[in-house]
Every structure is written in C-alpha cells, then in structure tokens.
Amino acid sequence: MSEKVTIYDIAREAEVSVSTVSRILTGNAPVNPETKQKVEAVLKKYDFRPNRAARNLSNQRSTMIGVILPDITNPFFSTLFAEMQHYAIAKDYSLLLFNAMNSLELESEGLAYLSRHQVDGLIFLGGRVNEITPPAAYQQEIAEVSAKVPTIIVNGTMPDVDAVTVCTDEQSGIAQVVDYLTALGHTRIGLLGGSDHITVTRNRQHAFREEMARLDLGVNESWLITDGFSIESGEKVLEALLQLPEQPTAVIAINDLVALGILKSARRHHIDIPNQLSVVGFDDVYLAAVSTPELTSVSHNYESFGHTIVETIVNRIKGKDVPTSIMIDMQLVIRDSCQSPTVR
Amino acid sequence: MSEKVTIYDIAREAEVSVSTVSRILTGNAPVNPETKQKVEAVLKKYDFRPNRAARNLSNQRSTMIGVILPDITNPFFSTLFAEMQHYAIAKDYSLLLFNAMNSLELESEGLAYLSRHQVDGLIFLGGRVNEITPPAAYQQEIAEVSAKVPTIIVNGTMPDVDAVTVCTDEQSGIAQVVDYLTALGHTRIGLLGGSDHITVTRNRQHAFREEMARLDLGVNESWLITDGFSIESGEKVLEALLQLPEQPTAVIAINDLVALGILKSARRHHIDIPNQLSVVGFDDVYLAAVSTPELTSVSHNYESFGHTIVETIVNRIKGKDVPTSIMIDMQLVIRDSCQSPTVR
DNA sequence: TAAGCCTTCGAAACCGCTTTCAGATTGTCA
DNA sequence: TGACAATCTGAAAGCGGTTTCGAAGGCTTA
Numbered sequence: 001m002s003e004k005v006t007i008y009d010i011a012r013e014a015e016v017s018v019s020t021v022s023r024i025l026t027g028n029a030p031v032n033p034e035t036k037q038k039v040e041a042v043l044k045k046y047d048f049r050p051n052r053a054a055r056n057l058s059n060q061r062s063t064m065i066g067v068i069l070p071d072i073t074n075p076f077f078s079t080l081f082a083e084m085q086h087y088a089i090a091k092d093y094s095l096l097l098f099n100a101m102n103s104l105e106l107e108s109e110g111l112a113y114l115s116r117h118q119v120d121g122l123i124f125l126g127g128r129v130n131e132i133t134p135p136a137a138y139q140q141e142i143a144e145v146s147a148k149v150p151t152i153i154v155n156g157t158m159p160d161v162d163a164v165t166v167c168t169d170e171q172s173g174i175a176q177v178v179d180y181l182t183a184l185g186h187t188r189i190g191l192l193g194g195s196d197h198i199t200v201t202r203n204r205q206h207a208f209r210e211e212m213a214r215l216d217l218g219v220n221e222s223w224l225i226t227d228g229f230s231i232e233s234g235e236k237v238l239e240a241l242l243q244l245p246e247q248p249t250a251v252i253a254i255n256d257l258v259a260l261g262i263l264k265s266a267r268r269h270h271i272d273i274p275n276q277l278s279v280v281g282f283d284d285v286y287l288a289a290v291s292t293p294e295l296t297s298v299s300h301n302y303e304s305f306g307h308t309i310v311e312t313i314v315n316r317i318k319g320k321d322v323p324t325s326i327m328i329d330m331q332l333v334i335r336d337s338c339q340s341p342t343v344r
Numbered sequence: 345m346s347e348k349v350t351i352y353d354i355a356r357e358a359e360v361s362v363s364t365v366s367r368i369l370t371g372n373a374p375v376n377p378e379t380k381q382k383v384e385a386v387l388k389k390y391d392f393r394p395n396r397a398a399r400n401l402s403n404q405r406s407t408m409i410g411v412i413l414p415d416i417t418n419p420f421f422s423t424l425f426a427e428m429q430h431y432a433i434a435k436d437y438s439l440l441l442f443n444a445m446n447s448l449e450l451e452s453e454g455l456a457y458l459s460r461h462q463v464d465g466l467i468f469l470g471g472r473v474n475e476i477t478p479p480a481a482y483q484q485e486i487a488e489v490s491a492k493v494p495t496i497i498v499n500g501t502m503p504d505v506d507a508v509t510v511c512t513d514e515q516s517g518i519a520q521v522v523d524y525l526t527a528l529g530h531t532r533i534g535l536l537g538g539s540d541h542i543t544v545t546r547n548r549q550h551a552f553r554e555e556m557a558r559l560d561l562g563v564n565e566s567w568l569i570t571d572g573f574s575i576e577s578g579e580k581v582l583e584a585l586l587q588l589p590e591q592p593t594a595v596i597a598i599n600d601l602v603a604l605g606i607l608k609s610a611r612r613h614h615i616d617i618p619n620q621l622s623v624v625g626f627d628d629v630y631l632a633a634v635s636t637p638e639l640t641s642v643s644h645n646y647e648s649f650g651h652t653i654v655e656t657i658v659n660r661i662k663g664k665d666v667p668t669s670i671m672i673d674m675q676l677v678i679r680d681s682c683q684s685p686t687v688r
Numbered sequence: 689t690a691a692g693c694c695t696t697c698g699a700a701a702c703c704g705c706t707t708t709c710a711g712a713t714t715g716t717c718a
Numbered sequence: 719t720g721a722c723a724a725t726c727t728g729a730a731a732g733c734g735g736t737t738t739c740g741a742a743g744g745c746t747t748a
Contacts, residue, residue, distance in 0.1 A: 006734055017698040022736055029737090032696060052462055053406065054734030056397035057703050073422045073630065082416055082443045089457060097441055099426045113433060118396055231634040264636050286417065287631075290575040292608050350704055361728040366706055373707085376726060398704035401733045 005046045014039040025050055056118075064094045065313055066114030068107055069125040072099040075285040076255065077125060083306030084123075091314055093120075104128050104138065111145055121313040122151045124163075129156030130198050150316035154309060156199050164316060166309055166326045170200065173298040173330035174207035174252070177280050180296075180332055181250045182215055185340045186278060190223030190248040192237045193258030201226060201254055204282075208252070223248050234261015242269065249341035250278035256285040259295055263337075278338035293336035300330055349390045358386040369394055400462075408438045409657055410458030412451055413469040416443045419629040420599065421469060427650025428467075435658055437464075448472050448482065455489055465657040466495045468507075473500030474542050494660035498653060500543050508660060510653055510670045514544065517642040517674035518551035518596070521624050524640075524676055525594045526559055529684045530622060534567030534592040536581045537602030545570060545598060548626075552596070567592050578605015586613065593685035594622035600629045603639055607681075622682035637680035644674055 007025070011018045016035055023029040024039050042048075056062050065088060069077045085095045096117055098110035107127050114122060122145060128138045143161045145151065151163040181189055191208050194201030205224060212219045225240050227233040234253060238261070241247060253259035259281030266273050273279055273293060281288050284299030305328050315322045351369070355362040360379055367373040368383050386392075400406050409432060413421045429439045440461055442454035451471050458466060466489060472482045487505045489495065495507040525533055535552050538545030549568060556563045569584050571577040578597060582605070585591060597603035603625030610617050617623055617637060625632055628643030649672050659666045 007736095008734080018735085019698060019700095019737075020696085023697090026736070030695070035696085049460060051401070051734050052460060053397050053400035054703090055736080057395070057401050057705090058734080058736045060703070062397065072416065072426055073419055075417055075419075078417045078422050082445060085441070085443055086445065089453070094440065094457070094461065096438065097429070099429055101426060101430065109433070113438070116393060116396060117438065260634070264634065267636050290604070290608065292611050352704080362705080363707075363728060363730095364726085367727090370706070374725065379726085395704050398733090399706080401735085402704080402706045404733070 005048055007048075007050070010039065010042050010046065010048055014042040061120050062118045063092060064096050064117060064119045065121040065123060065310075065317075066096050066098065066110075066117065066119035067123045067125065068098045068100060068110045068114070068127060070100050070102050070107075070127040072097065074257075075287060076283045079285065079302050080125065080300075080306050080309075083302050084310050087307045087310045088314075091310065093310070093314060100127055104131070107138075108141060111141055115145060115149070119149060121317045122146070122149050123309060123313055124151070124153045124156065126155065129153045129158055130200060131156075132197050132199055132202060134158065150313060152309065152313050152316070164312055164322055164324055164326065166312060166328060168300060168305070168328045168330055170203040170330075171207045171210075173282070173332075174204055175211045176330070176332040177252055177298060178208065178211040178215065180334070181252075181278065181280070181338065182217065184250075184278070184338060186248075186250040187217050188220070188223075188246075188248040188250070188341075189217075190220070190225070190241065190251040191254070192223075192225050192227075192241065192251050192262065193229065193233055193254035194226045195228060196226050204254065220246070220248070223251070226254075229255055229257060231257045231261040231264065234258035234263075235265040236261075238262045238265040238269075247277075250280070250338065253279060253281050255283045256281035256288045256295060256297055259297070259337075260287060260291055263291055263293075263295075274337050274339040275342060278341070280332075280338060284333050288333075289335070291337075296335045296337045297333055298330050299333045300328065304328075349392055351392075351394070354383065354386050354390065354392055358383040405464050406462045407436060408440050408461060408463045409465040409467060409654075409661075410440050410442065410454075410461065410463035411467045411469065412442045412444060412454045412458070412471060414444050414446050414451075414471040416441065418601075419631060420627045423629065423646050424469065424644075424650055424653075427646050428654050431651045431654045432658075435654065437654070437658060444471055448475070451482075452485060455485055459489060459493070463493060465661045466490070466493050467653060467657055468495070468497045468500065470499065473497045473502055474544060475500075476541050476543055476546060478502065494657060496653065496657050496660070508656055508666055508668055508670065510656060510672060512644060512649070512672045512674055514547040514674075515551045515554075517626070517676075518548055519555045520674070520676040521596055521642060522552065522555040522559065524678070525596075525622065525624070525682065526561065528594075528622070528682060530592075530594040531561050532564070532567075532590075532592040532594070532685075533561075534564070534569070534585065534595040535598070536567075536569050536571075536585065536595050536606065537573065537577055537598035538570045539572060540570050548598065564590070564592070567595070570598075573599055573601060575601045575605040575608065578602035578607075579609040580605075582606045582609040582613075591621075594624070594682065597623060597625050599627045600625035600632045600639060600641055603641070603681075604631060604635055607635055607637075607639075618681050618683040619686060622685070624676075624682060628677050632677075633679070635681075640679045640681045641677055642674050643677045644672065648672075 007018050007021045011021045023031050024036055072078050088095045098113055100106040100110055128134050142158050146161050146163045153163045153165045155167050209219055225237045227237045259279055262279055271277055281295045281297035284297040288295035288297045312322055351362050351365045355365045367375050368380055416422050432439045444450040444454055472478050486502050490505050490507045497507045497509045499511050553563055569581045571581045603623055606623055615621055625639045625641035628641040632639035632641045
C-alpha cells in the first residue's frame with residue numbers, strides 16, 4: 001500500500017508529460033522510439049498497471065462481458081463457461097458471471113446486477129431465452145437491455161429483441177444420431193426428456209421427426225416423453241416408457257444427464273444397455289465418458305463453441321459487422337451405449 | 345444511449361447540489377427528509393444508477409472479490425461458487441471468477457488478472473494453496489498479493505502468507521464415517537484416492553489413522569492408495585486394491601468422483617456394492633444422490649460454507665477483526681452404498 | 689534562408705462520483 | 719433577544735486515467 005504509483009509519477013520520473021505516458025500505454029498515438037524506451041523502463045521499474053476504474057471512467061467502457069446462465073453446476077454450462085472465459089481473457093475482456101440458480105425470476109436480478117456493472121456486452125446461455133413463450137415482462141426486460149448493450153443469445157431466441165443468436169445445429173446433430181441408429185438396424189426410436197416449453201427441446205423433436213420422415217420411418221408419438229433435464233427426469237421418463245404396451249429399441253435422450261438417469265433406471269429394472277436398449281445422450285458432457293456403459297453422445301466442440309460466442313460478442317462490441325445468426329455444428333461421439341437391436 | 349444521466353442532471357432537476365444527491369445515494373450524511381424525498385422522486389424518474397467506474401475511482405475500491413479455483417466443472421467447486429456468489433451479491437459485492445483449468449501455472453495469470461481488476465479481496469479455493477510443498481515462486485506470488493489485498497484460503501495453507509484460512513473439519517468428517525462403518529461391523533477399512541502432495545488428502549489420512557487408533561483398530565497401509573481426484577482415479581484405485589492379497593470390507597473415497605469411479609470399476613468386476621464392499625464418498629456432490637447405488641457421503645453444508653467464506657472476506661475487507669482460522673463442520677449423509685459386512 | 693509540413697509533445701479539460709470544508713439556516717437556551 | 723450549537727447545504731478539489739488542441743521542433747523544398 002505504500003506505493004500508489006500513477007502515470008503522473010511515471011511521467012515525472014521519465015521527464016515527459018502524462019499524455020506521453022498515456023500514449024505509450026494505450027498505443028494509439030505515435031511516440032518517439034527513444035522517449036518510448038525511456039518511459040517503458042520506468043514503467044517496468046514500478047511494474048505499473050493503469051488504474052482500471054480511472055481508465056473505465058475515461059473510456060466509458062468496462063471491458064467486461066456479462067454472462068447469465070441458469071446453473072453453473074450443470075457440466076454443460078460450466079464446461080462452456082470455462083472455455084469462454086479462457087478465450088475472453090486472451091482477448092482482454094473479462095467475463096462476469098451471474099448464476100441464476102435455475103430461477104427465471106432471479107435472472108431479473110442478474111440483469112440489474114450486470115447493468116450496474118456496466119458490462120460492454122451480455123451473453124444469455126439458456127434460461128429465459130430458451131422459453132418458447134416467455135412472459136411478456138421477461139421479454140420486455142431483455143429487449144430494453146439489448147437496446148443498450150450488445151447482446152447475444154445462445155441456443156434460444158427472443159422475439160423483437162436486438163440480439164445475435166448462436167445456436168447449435170440440432171438438425172444435423174439429431175440427423176447423425178438417427179442415421180447412426182438406423183444404420184445399426186433400429187427403426188423403433190424414442191426421444192426422451194426435455195420440456196415442451198423449451199426451444200431446444202422443440203427443435204430437437206422437430207429435427208427428429210424430419211429425419212425419421214426422410215428415412216421413411218414412422219415416429220411413435222408416445223415415445224416422445226418430456227419431463228425435464230435432470231438425472232431424475234431421466235429415471236422418470238424411462239419408467240413412463242416401460243408402462244407403454246410397446247417399447248422402442250433405441251432412445252435418444254435430450255441431454256446426457258437424462259441419459260444417465262435412463263441408465264440408472266434401466267439398471268434397476270435389469271434392462272441391459274446396450275443389449276436390450278440402445279441409448280444416446282446429447283451434449284457430451286464429461287460424465288458421458290465415465291458412466292457405465294460409456295455414453296454415445298452428440299458432442300459440441302466446447303472449445304470452438306465458446307470461442308465463437310466470445311468472438312462474436314467482442315466483434316459486436318467493437319462495432320464490426322456480425323451475422324445475426326450463427327450455427328455451431330455438433331458431432332456424434334460413439335461409445336458403448338448402442339448396438340444393433342437384438343431379435344426377440 | 346440518448347440518456348446519459350449523471351448526478352449533475354439529477355441535482356439540477358431537483359434543484360439541489362450534487363453533493364446532496366451524492367449524500368442521498370451513499371446515505372452517509374444526514375439530509376433533510378423533504379429534500380431527500382424531492383431528490384428521490386427525480387432519481388426514480390430517471391431510474392438513476394450511479395456510474396460504477398466513477399464511484400470506484402473515487403472510493404478507491406471495486407467491491408469485487410476475486411475467486412481463483414482449479415476447475416469450475418467440478419461440482420464441488422461449482423456448487424460452492426454458486427452459493428458464494430448468491431450471498432456476495434446480497435452483500436453488495438461481486439464475485440469475479442478465474443477458472444485455472446487445473447493448471448497451477450495458470451493461476452499466475454489469474455492472479456495478474458484479478459489484480460488488474462483491483463479486487464478488494466481474494467479467495468483461493470484449492471489449487472496451489474492445497475499443495476503441501478508449493479514451489480517457492482508460487483508461495484512468493486501469493487505472499488505478495490496477500491500483503492496488499494485481504495485474502496482467504498479455503499482448505500489449504502500457505503506458509504508465511506497473511507491470509508485467513510477456512511477449512512472443513514476433516515477430523516470430524518472422517519470420524520463420523522469411521523464410527524458409522526465400525527458401527528455397521530466393519531473393521532477392515534481402506535481410504536482411497538487423493539494425492540500425497542495435497543493438504544486435504546493428508547489431513548484426511550491423518551484423521552483416518554487417528555480415529556482408527558482411537559477405536560483400537562489397525563490400519564492396513566496398503567489400503568491407503570492415492571491416484572488423484574477424478575472418476576478415472578477411482579477406477580484405477582479399485583483395480584489396484586483388487587490386486588492385493590487381502591481386501592477391506594469398506595472403503596472411504598477421498599471424494600465423490602473417486603467414489604463414482606470405484607462404483608463403476610466394481611460394476612465391471614461384478615462386485616456388488618454395498619453387499620460385497622461398502623463405499624462412502626466425500627463432499628456430497630449432487631451426483632452422489634443419483635448414482636447407483638446412491639452414495640453415502642460426507643456433506644458440506646454448501647450454503648453455510650459459502651456464506652461463511654464470503655462473510656469472512658467481507659469482514660476482512662471492512663477491517664473488522666476476523667479469526668485467522670475458521671472450521672466448517674461436515675455431516676455424514678447416509679444413503680445406500682454401505683451395509684454390514686457379509687461373512688464369507 | 690525562409691516557407692511549409694509532419695512528427696512529437698505538453699497543458700488542460702473531461703469522465704462521474706465522493707467528500708472536505710466552510711457557510712447558511714434553524715433551533716435552543718439563558 | 720442574543721449567543722451558540724446543531725443541521726443541512728453547496729462549491730470545489732480530488733480520484734487516475736484519456737484525449738483534444740495547439741505549439742514546438744525537425745525536416746524538406748524552393
């Protein structure tokens with residue numbers, strides 16, 4: 001605390017004016033190489049770091065990007081967040097996280113929190129933006145904030161909101177799974193988990209119906225059962241499936257947690273996976289690789305996913321042109337939870 | 345962007361001086377109720393929020409607390425972080441997270457990152473501070489930063505560093521487990537997972553030996569196998585155990601992930617849990633409740649754990665007296681992964 | 689050698705808020 | 719009614735940077 005070095009001190013010691021020091025610091029004005037060297041020596045001597053608050057005040061920006069997500073405990077979000085943060089820091093931005101604890105209401109507090117911080121950009125990962133018909137008040141809030149600060153919405157949309165959307169290519173992801181399963185010989189396929197009011201769920205269901213139709217396979221609507229996104233949901237959804245008179249030979253889970261729930265429930269019912277039932281997950285969370293059996297899943301490339309998000313928001317912040325909608329591709333990762341259907 | 349309301353605008357419209365407005369905003373000086381009401385009306389009219397950068401600059405603080413942790417993907421850390429953040433916001437502080445991606449080296453970058461942000465406080469969760477003998481350079485770095493900003497270290501220590509430590513009560517946690525297992529009839533108990541150079545591991549091993557000794561039970565040192573903290577480690581460690589001529593009837597895992605790995609590996613070897621082997625985990629992460637069988641584990645009360653951490657750092661920031669070391673208690677949560685040893 | 693241009697530098701204003709310090713107002717008590 | 723204290727208010731000086739604007743100096747060119 002003894003030292004409180006400012007650019008004035010630097011300037012005095014280097015025998016130049018503060019503006020020269022500032023020019024060197026920001027690098028946006030030419031300065032004589034000799035003076036520059038001289039000043040830089042002093043800078044180094046004191047290990048000088050410009051005061052962030054002062055700089056922010058002067059620049060009218062914070063170089064912080066706000067992130068609102070529903071649950072940092074969910075490996076999908078935490079993995080993605082980690083990648084985003086890594087890349088953001090490399091680009092000299094900071095990520096300020098707000099974890100909404102699975103409460104859509106709490107997101108309002110998050111919005112207030114982040115705008116109090118005057119973030120330069122805002123990223124929505126799931127939550128409200130994933131609701132198919134969000135309450136008007138929520139939409140209004142997001143519309144207001146996105147009018148002021150560059151906003152991007154991941155895997156969701158908000159009508160009448162000025163935001164770039166970054167979406168994973170459900171279409172292709174589902175198609176890959178269906179093609180894989182049918183290649184194994186499956187024709188009776190279910191899609192389990194998710195919620196009817198969530199965009200991602202609807203998109204995947206839609207893609208599923210389309211791909212099945214394309215292959216001239218029927219879809220049994222009673223095999224599309226929604227119940228949420230958790231491991232518990234997965235358990236319940238398999239229970240429900242087992243009540244039906246007929247069962248599929250393969251099921252696609254809306255995400256890996258649901259798939260893990262299905263695995264757990266199947267174990268309890270002595271259903272051998274993949275022998276009696278093939279299961280594929282979605283998101284390829286790190287848990288997929290450690291379950292028994294290891295889960296075949298549709299993977300995001302988290303690294304490039306995260307980078308794309310950050311790249312996009314940074315470009316928007318800098319006023320560069322950015323496409324209003326970006327697609328992230330997904331890839332099937334084959335492990336041990338599927339095999340050809342056994343003839344019974 | 346049209347509106348750029350400052351306290352000058354507010355002052356003008358309310359026909360008072362800026363200092364009066366400021367006094368109302370900060371609340372640290374008396375102001376006439378009538379004027380106050382008048383000003384507050386204007387404040388509300390414009391939905392005025394004081395500029396954070398300006399306020400920080402003037403106050404010489406950021407009201408941000410930095411958090412360095414090794415892996416936000418690990419449910420222990422993400423759960424704890426979520427609680428911390430929730431409480432911090434309630435106390436008008438913000439948490440700035442740095443995820444070190446399991447790299448001790450990267451933590452240096454994190455330190456630089458957070459001090460660039462001029463955080464008012466710093467929290468270390470795991471990582472370097474958990475190393476029994478950290479490289480001198482690391483220690484030096486932390487010593488320097490902790491000399492400048494209030495620091496707290498969770499579940500670890502750093503010699504010669506001015507920081508408050510908040511630790512979970514391993515002693516009691518282990519004792520509860522051992523007592524529970526012995527009450528079930530176990531006498532042959534192992535402790536699996538963790539790393540020899542990590543404080544928490546050593547503490548738990550120490551506590552384990554003590555409690556066993558207290559109960560006049562011997563500990564078989566070959567049943568203390570370390571291999572890391574991941575699910576994979578759990579698998580490996582059980583494999584190793586199975587190579588031994590004699591096996592325990594119960595094992596304590598260093599954390600839940602290792603326990604899950606043990607479960608997975610046991611399944612492969614057709615070892616029935618808990619029938620042939622009792623397993624207990626540590627940390628009581630949400631995955632513990634959804635494994636098969638559901639895992640008996642030693643639980644932190646994450647809520648009060650997180651609150652205590654934040655409370656402590658805030659008190660230190662405010663200059664209040666704070667004990668230099670705080671203990672958090674743990675509690676055994678009994679589920680389905682243990683039973684009395686079967687006579688063979 | 690003088691005129692003109694380009695490069696580099698410094699003084700000063702500004703970003704928006706907090707706080708000190710002194711002055712104005714009101715109230716209290718003798 | 720006057721003196722004094724207690725409250726409340728306003729002007730102005732920071733906080734630590736960035737940036738504009740004008741001036742000084744060096745160089746080229748006629």
